[in-house]
Amino acid sequence: AKQAGKNRFQFYNSEFCDLMVEKRALVGELRKAIADEELVVFYQPLFDLKSKKLIGAEALVRWFHADRGAIAPSVFIPVAEEYGLIDQLGHWVLKTACRQLVAWQSRYKPELVMSVNVSYQQFGRYDFVESVSGVLQGTRLAPQSLHLEITESTALIDLTHTKAVLRQLQSIGVSIAMDDFGTGYSSLSCVKDLSIDKLKIDRSFITNISTDERDAAIVKTIIALSRNLHMKVLAEGVETPEQLAKLAEFECDEIQGFLFSRPLDAEQFEAQFLQRNMN
Ligand code: C2E
Ligand code: CA
Ligand code: CA
Numbered sequence: 001a002k003q004a005g006k007n008r009f010q011f012y013n014s015e016f017c018d019l020m021v022e023k024r025a026l027v028g029e030l031r032k033a034i035a036d037e038e039l040v041v042f043y044q045p046l047f048d049l050k051s052k053k054l055i056g057a058e059a060l061v062r063w064f065h066a067d068r069g070a071i072a073p074s075v076f077i078p079v080a081e082e083y084g085l086i087d088q089l090g091h092w093v094l095k096t097a098c099r100q101l102v103a104w105q106s107r108y109k110p111e112l113v114m115s116v117n118v119s120y121q122q123f124g125r126y127d128f129v130e131s132v133s134g135v136l137q138g139t140r141l142a143p144q145s146l147h148l149e150i151t152e153s154t155a156l157i158d159l160t161h162t163k164a165v166l167r168q169l170q171s172i173g174v175s176i177a178m179d180d181f182g183t184g185y186s187s188l189s190c191v192k193d194l195s196i197d198k199l200k201i202d203r204s205f206i207t208n209i210s211t212d213e214r215d216a217a218i219v220k221t222i223i224a225l226s227r228n229l230h231m232k233v234l235a236e237g238v239e240t241p242e243q244l245a246k247l248a249e250f251e252c253d254e255i256q257g258f259l260f261s262r263p264l265d266a267e268q269f270e271a272q273f274l275q276r277n278m279n
């Protein structure tokens with residue numbers, strides 16, 4: 001038994017080492033990828049549910065590694081966060097997405113918006129607001145066109161800081177969306193204490209909305225909450241017409257998901273949602 005125990009330990013231990021080596025390699029390559037611009041920003045369309053009109057896009061970063069192929073953001077974003085690379089990466093995504101939106105607004109629809117994810121480290125920096133307004137000035141994007149997505153856990157790290165940052169961002173005209181809403185431990189405290197413009201209902205509540213009455217009740221309640229607190233509400237991860245029908249019944253404002261489109265590169269996004277659809 002002792003022998004088996006020892007072996008088991010060695011097994012886990014070497015796996016742990018592999019993971020560490022793997023991670024270190026990834027950090028080095030990510031650093032290089034950021035410098036060499038091996039990263040690409042993809043765009044997933046956001047729609048108004050009632051009118052079916054395109055509202056804008058969420059910017060989602062992609063890494064196409066020369067040898068390893070596509071690496072998911074759920075793998076490399078946490079690595080970037082842990083190893084101090086997220087500031088540079090996040091700033092690059094923000095700049096790229098804002099620049100792209102300016103081009104699309106002038107060519108197609110001036111009212112399009114861009115929603116950009118903000119990591120807790122970016123948000124926590126003393127000069128975060130300054131760097132956002134720097135990007136807005138540099139790209140000449142109207143602040144009203146920019147939505148920043150933060151999660152509950154980011155918001156709750158330091159409520160005093162969060163309140164101040166949200167106030168400053170909103171005073172320059174930038175909107176704030178609460179991402180993955182409902183998955184944190186204090187969703188209600190967040191909307192109670194903070195000035196939020198939009199709730200993005202997490203996909204985990206949408207998945208079974210048409211078959212599970214409890215999920216349906218939760219989504220309906222979040223939509224009512226948004227209404228009562230004068231926030232917009234978007235459903236993430238809409239994949240089926242049945243889910244869409246439920247969300248229409250509950251009068252959700254906005255929708256996003258594979259039913260309409262996966263995230264696309266700028267060229268595909270433009271061809272599918274802007275050139276064809278110039279209304
Ligand atoms: P998120 O912000 O919640 O982004 C939505 C994720 O759901 C995206 O995954 C998107 O591709 C996926 N998705 C959209 N519609 C559907 C659907 O109908 N079904 C399913 N199954 N999935 C759907 P993605 O692009 O892999 O990104 C994962 C996460 O990585 C994001 O979750 C976000 O937390 C993070 N991330 C991505 N890009 C950035 C970035 O530029 N900065 C930061 N800080 N985080 C990012
Ligand atoms: Ca998001
Ligand atoms: Ca989300």
Ligand code: CA
Pocket residue numbers: 180
């Ligand atoms: Ca998420």
